[in-house]
Amino acid sequence: MLLKFLYTTSFSILTLIFNSSNVKADTILFSDNFNDNILDSKWVEKGYALEKLGSFNPTSQLSLTETGSVLKIAGEDTLLDTQIDGTWVGWFGKSLISTNEFPLSNLVIVQTNVKIVEGNEGFISLITIEFDSNNRILLTIGDHSVGTLHGVPRSQLVFEEKDILRCVGASLEEEKESGCVSLPFNLELNRSYTLQIQFDPTTKKVTGLIDGELVHVGTFRGTMSDFNTGIAATVRENGIDDRKLVDYIDAQFDDFVLQSAEIVNTITFVPGMGASWNSDAMLRCKFENGYTWELASFAEDVYNPLLTALKEDSGMEIKEFYYDWRRVIPSNSSKLSNFIESYLDENEKTHFIGHSMGGLVGRAYIEKSGSQNKIKDYISVGSPHQGSPLAYPAWSGGEIWNDNFLLKIAGHILLRHCGGVISNNRVNIRTFIPSVENLLPVFEYLKDKKDGNFKPLSGMSAINEWLSENFNFNGVRVGTLSGKGFDTLKEIPVKDRNLYDEIMGNWEDGKPTGKTFTNEGDGTVLLTSSRLSGAENTEINQTHIGLVSSSQGITEIFNFLGLAEATPLETSFVEPTSAIIFISDDADLTVVKPNGQIKKDKDSLVGILNPERGDYLVILNPKSSETDLEVGYFLENGEVLWREFGFKGKLPQVKKVFFDPKYLFSR
Known part of the structure; x- marks a missing residue:
């Protein structure tokens, strides 16, 4: 035989x-x-x-x-x-x-x-x-x-x-x-x-x-x-x-x-810039170590669809890393390393999902840890691996443009509390959000209005000295999920700054005169920036937020990680164009929406995206004899305004606040 x-x-x-x-x-x-x-x-x-x-x-x-x-x-x-x-x-x-x-x-x-x-x-x-x-x-x-x-x-x-x-x-x-x-x-x-x-x-x-x-x-x-x-x-x-x-x-x-x-039993999730919250750090402008950060109230509607799907359908334990996004990315990558080491044994690894800046934090961890990193499969979702032109107006002029809505909310809260009596927002951002520098583009993007030529990076003041175009995967399987089909800032035409700007130290590399867009992006991050050479790159027609909140985006993330298909989600999420924010660290807050739904504060904050027009009933349980309530109105036209209300006594207080996403204080 x-x-x-x-x-x-x-x-x-x-x-x-x-x-x-x-x-x-x-x-x-x-x-x-x-x-x-x-x-x-x-x-x-x-x-x-x-x-x-x-x-x-x-x-x-x-x-x-x-x-x-x-x-x-x-x-x-x-x-x-x-x-x-x-x-x-x-x-x-x-x-x-x-x-x-x-x-x-x-x-x-x-x-x-x-x-x-x-x-x-x-x-x-x-x-x-x-x-x-x-x-x-x-x-x-x-x-x-x-x-x-x-x-x-x-x-x-x-x-x-x-x-x-x-x-x-x-x-x-x-x-x-x-x-x-x-x-x-x-x-x-x-x-x-x-x-x-x-x-x-x-x-x-x-x-x-x-x-x-x-x-x-x-x-x-x-x-x-x-x-x-x-x-x-x-x-x-x-x-x-x-x-x-x-x-x-x-x-x-x-x-x-x-x-x-x-055996990979965990998925580590890291959200984007502005999505993590700690009231003491944010409202009092503190940078001490030891703070515990959590998902910001206004970011819950963005990330809960993905987090819910992962917890219910992945069969794995979900580890959520919330962090002080104000700090430079290398600092947060070190904290991520400690976080991962806290729940993995010597021979274990984890899947990694990072949205926007979260993907850069994970990337920095992989690069710093080298072959000793604990990540098996890494996927960055809408992460600016070559930076974003949106960082320039913030870093050089102290302006937060509307293209990243979560950062817009968090940034305005921070600048409101950390600005001081005489305020220069450029100085404030560089002082209180130094991580913005890590997001500056590593490609030419400022176009001189006089001759139409790009300003060479080598001659600019606003330079990203941290971000490299080369990413050593160090044995990790790497993927990216990118959005396309939405107007995304690609170039910024600039002119020479005026005398006032020169005195204030603003716009050293040129003052914006307009914006040049392309639909090759997710509305916040360019497609060319969110992709990585040598990675498994996937593109879908979704916005920067839709990448993590839509059924399509969640399915692509599951597919990359080899997870069972997520239970079809009835996601009612709509791209945010307006918001109302309630802040009080002197009281516990409960907000009743016009439709009767109730939302309680998370660490002194209640945030509602795309709020409907109508009266919002705010119930305050004071922690002291004097209580302040701040209300932020983020309107569809891009305008941001604030109102502050004061209360005396320790008895529960009720305040009715009207909101119209199109008009402020219409009644």
Whole structure:
């Protein structure tokens, strides 16, 4: 009888096909493509016979074919004239040396492709994984059973229930009791199959797949130490009469790969600039360490669709990193590093989702941590990897333009409280939001109105010295999600500043005279800036906020991370064009909307995007005898105005506030 196994597909083009998305390939511990005609010293030959059952003629040899592209294991087994029905009389094969050389502290994967060219009488070839000196797991192709095989012709090479993947050392009954049960799988001749074993040495959970189909899940219980980690071709006689039989095996393997992997059980989410809130820091202009930041009330409608989908449908634990976005990005990347290290074990990694500035914080962490970073898959969503022209008016003139609505709200709150009596917003932004400098473009974008030429970055004062066009992925799988189809600031025509601006120190590189837009962007970040060379780049017709709040954007994020499809969301989110903000750190706030819906404050703040026209009932429970209530009106025409109300006494107070998104104080 002759069995041939041909490895036909390169491992390098295969992705992991385990049912659970939290298994990710990582470090290649050992690989051999057998193409140099020199046998790697890590391969050793093993072979023996069960002496009482027959004579074993170990003519096996480990050799390379003439093409120098496969490992060939060949040999024969000659039996004596005796009846040995149902007995495994011997085996021979090859194995990889000692797992001491490859400590299997992480999840382990061995994968190979085989083709059965000929098969007849119950002979097998197998792949083994040994996770310590006394244990092994094996995935078997062929049949361990003998005799009539329950009436099934052996030429079909049927996998019996107990024979696909064995939890060695336990009886079939014990295996079933422990959940270690395999599923039948029919094999056809002259067809390639992908065999794969996954083993977790911590939990001892074993998973086996054939062509991506789950054929085994169980927990390893027994011990056996015939093989180290590697591959083997095995021959066995089924002994059905008293004849002398000679049986042969010929197995060929190529591109052997042994990998370790991490189990990814978490998703780390980082929102964009202006979306994190701490009242003491924001309202009192403090930069002390130790503050706890949370999702700002006015940002909840933006991020809750994605966060809800992740929590309900990803099957993973969601870790939300809120941060002091005023600080420079490298500072926040260090805090992100500490945050990630706080919930990951040594061999664990996390998925990463970063929106807008959040993607840059994650990028800075990857670049700083190098190969020691803990991110498996990274996706930036609308992140300005080449900066944004919107940073220029803020950094050079103290103006916050309307293109980033969340930043507009947060920035106006900050400048209102940190400006002082005599205020220069350019100075205030550089003092209280130094991170704006990290967002300046690294491409030419200021166009001199006099000659129509771009101002070279080398001659400008407003320069981004942190952001680089080159991003070293450091082994991380990187993707981007970008929006397009919306007017996005591309260039800023400028003229020389006037005497007043010169005295104030504003617009050193030129004062804007207009704006040049392109629809190649999400309304905030240019498409060319949000993409990354060498990454898996995806573009959709969504705005900067729609990338994380729309069903389309959420689906693309799930797809990149290999998560199950999110439950269809009835997202009613509309791009924000107006807002009303209520602030009081002297009282607990409850706001009743015109439609009767209630929203309570988060850390002294209530924010409502796209508020409907009508009366808002504000209920205050004072914390002191004097209470202030600030109301910010962000109108559709871009105008921002504030009103402040004062209350005395510690009894609950009620204030009716009217809002019209088109007109201020219309009644």
